[in-house]
Amino acid sequence: MEIVIRGGHVVPGADLPEIPRGDVLVRDGMIVSVGPPVDAAVPVIDATGLVVAPGFVDAHRHVWQAPLRGLGADMAMPRYFAEILGAALHSYTPAEARLATLLGAVEALDAGVTTLFDWSNATTRGPDHTDAVLDAFEAAGVRAVVGHTDPGDDARRLASRHGRVTGALAVLGGEYGDWDEFVAQLRWGRDLGLMVALHAGGPVVRPLHDAGLLGPDLQLVHLNAITPDDAKLLADTGTPAVVTPTVEAVMGHGPSAYGRLEDAGARPALGVDVVINSAPDLFEPMRDTLRTRRLSSSADRPPAASILRAATIDSARAAGLSDRTGSIEVGKRADLVLLDGLSHLTGTAGDLAGAVVSSLTPSHVRTVLVDGVVLKRDGRLLYHDLPVLRAQAAPLGTRSRT
Structure with a gap:
């Protein structure tokens, strides 16, 4: 054709x-x-x-939260953990996980996002939920990397996937859990050829470097506290870094690391993260990043075009897909x-x-x-009715408010 x-x-x-x-x-x-x-x-x-x-590439999103859009305008992290990652996530049936993921994927496509790296907490619930998430992405038509959050047989089968919907490993990471367990998970994922992603503030970068664990197949998300010296370590090792500036500002993560990463020679990627308090597109994260860079004390005014690169080829690299998209x-x-x-x-x-x-x-x-x-x-x-999907998923958002 x-x-x-x-x-x-x-x-x-x-x-x-x-x-x-x-x-x-x-x-x-x-x-x-x-x-x-x-x-x-x-x-x-x-x-x-x-x-x-090029289609936009969202290098970090929790796609299953699409029905919860707008619930967290004033939500700080403690409430997010309790109400979203706690109650809302664990109430989803497999069918609801499919519907929520389909809605999120179609909303992304409507906004020009053709690739999603989905940090899919929903897969933690078990094989039926994983199958539901995979089926949703196949039905949507979007390109997706499904980050499974639980190393084991369910994540192992994602490593054998090829084509438009593939797998990755999304782990808690060295800052928020046991270090030895994290290292074992990282090596397990690498042995399977999976990209491994983790949330990080910044302090984990130096230990990762000293242990020889940085590299192009390890994706670090947020890094709001990263130092310029540690940003240079990521640049030197080709370790992808993803920032989600809109959500990081709204939820109080801290100043975006984009400028520190770029100044160090890294090629930071962009993500939406969560839609409980942001829109499901990459236009706002791009403009947010442009404004922040132009308002910084740096003598050099980065060209706006460099931000489009962050939302396309650099995000594709962070998702392990730069050879394809x-x-x-x-x-x-x-x-x-x-x-x-x-x-x-x-x-x-x-x-x-x-x-x-x-x-x-x-x-x-x-x-x-x-x-x-x-x-x-x-x-x-052409193939999905977004208003209908939103109406079908509305009870999930209503349930989360009760």
């Missing part, structure tokens, strides 16, 4: 030059050419006046978004990657493809 996205302003990402008027040819879900006009009798998506960009390049899977709102600038040599960060919102997401399959076209989801 072939399709060509014709005449758009192509923003390939990964620091590649923009193409003011270019075609993107997709064959069997793979990008086979970028730029030159395609003269072939294949189905066409007319992208005239639109920005063609995160940029528009020949040989990668066709995970693409078409964005309106900048038609007066498309076709020029201007920096539209920066304009995407500074000026657009989810309402500008016109068309979304994952693996070459069109899931949203001309502003309309």
